Amino acid sequence: MLSYRHSFHAGNHADVLKHTVLTLCINYLKEKDKPFLYLDTHSGAGRYLLQSEHAEKTAEYQTGIGRIWQQETLPELLTPYLSVLKYYNRTETLKYYPGSPLIAKQLLRDQDKLNLTEIHSTDYPLLRQEFLKDKRAKVLREDGFQQLKSKLPPQSRRGIILIDPSYEIKEDYQKIPKALLEGYKRFSTGIYLIWYPVVNRTQSQRMINQIVESGIKNILQIELAVQPDNNQKGMTASGMIVINPPWKLQQEMKELLPWLSQQIDPNNIGHHIIKQLVNE
Numbered sequence: 001m002l003s004y005r006h007s008f009h010a011g012n013h014a015d016v017l018k019h020t021v022l023t024l025c026i027n028y029l030k031e032k033d034k035p036f037l038y039l040d041t042h043s044g045a046g047r048y049l050l051q052s053e054h055a056e057k058t059a060e061y062q063t064g065i066g067r068i069w070q071q072e073t074l075p076e077l078l079t080p081y082l083s084v085l086k087y088y089n090r091t092e093t094l095k096y097y098p099g100s101p102l103i104a105k106q107l108l109r110d111q112d113k114l115n116l117t118e119i120h121s122t123d124y125p126l127l128r129q130e131f132l133k134d135k136r137a138k139v140l141r142e143d144g145f146q147q148l149k150s151k152l153p154p155q156s157r158r159g160i161i162l163i164d165p166s167y168e169i170k171e172d173y174q175k176i177p178k179a180l181l182e183g184y185k186r187f188s189t190g191i192y193l194i195w196y197p198v199v200n201r202t203q204s205q206r207m208i209n210q211i212v213e214s215g216i217k218n219i220l221q222i223e224l225a226v227q228p229d230n231n232q233k234g235m236t237a238s239g240m241i242v243i244n245p246p247w248k249l250q251q252e253m254k255e256l257l258p259w260l261s262q263q264i265d266p267n268n269i270g271h272h273i274i275k276q277l278v279n280e
């Protein structure tokens with residue numbers, strides 16, 4: 001049985017990086033009126049109460065979004081991300097953290113579609129509840145990896161696919177390159193966002209190498225580390241592998257990532273990376 005619950009980690013530094021990249025990609029696709037699909041293979045519960053027992057136990061959000069929310073001057077590139085946070089938090093207090101499905105719900109337009117899968121028996125009903133009245137969304141309790149076969153290509157031929165497993169099951173590291181290739185064969189022009197943690201550098205790097213060697217073109221890596229790599233327990237860094245990144249994403253992240261890193265890692269003990277791994 002799966003024991004990972006995102007409610008312990010919502011709003012941490014990894015979510016800040018992941019959701020910033022996601023909002024920039026969504027905004028890019030919105031530059032054209034044509035509809036697109038947002039496919040979220042590992043959706044989570046959608047909404048997280050930061051004063052809950054789970055979130056307070058780890059307090060991870062305090063060293064993630066907590067370090068950004070109160071800033072008086074914020075980079076303009078964070079506007080779409082923060083607009084969603086403000087929508088779910090109408091007062092100064094940061095009470096709720098919106099996960100990836102709620103970020104997309106808020107930023108997508110009437111003509112766009114959402115396909116969301118979550119397998120956990122507790123999180124799935126919570127997610128479904130969030131979308132009961134949303135005609136754009138399909139919310140399924142199914143295996144997220146299978147969606148890359150069954151839901152691609154989208155009718156609109158435009159789309160963002162977020163692959164964001166918990167890596168609780170170590171096979172996820174092997175499943176991702178395979179499932180990704182299945183999706184890419186069907187829909188090679190989609191924007192794929194693959195989140196990865198650095199708990200064990202060798203393990204993450206092996207997966208990245210497999211993606212790089214798969215024949216897939218145009219791959220960008222964006223990583224934010226809050227500690228140097230080490231052999232202790234816990235996540236020292238996280239990153240996004242972006243396939244077919246919007247042409248401006250690399251430049252945008254070059255502007256934004258040093259700022260994010262400075263807020264989240266004020267003692268500058270980690271690092272950040274923006275690297276084109278495979279050319280177009």
Ligand code: SAM
Nearest residue numbers: 042043044099100118119120143144164165166
């Ligand atoms: N994407 C979410 C966000 O950004 O707010 C967070 C997702 S969380 C990191 C990973 C989720 O994947 C967990 O809620 C877990 O229950 C779910 N999960 C694990 N294996 C899955 C599978 N094979 N298919 C669908 N969901 C799965």
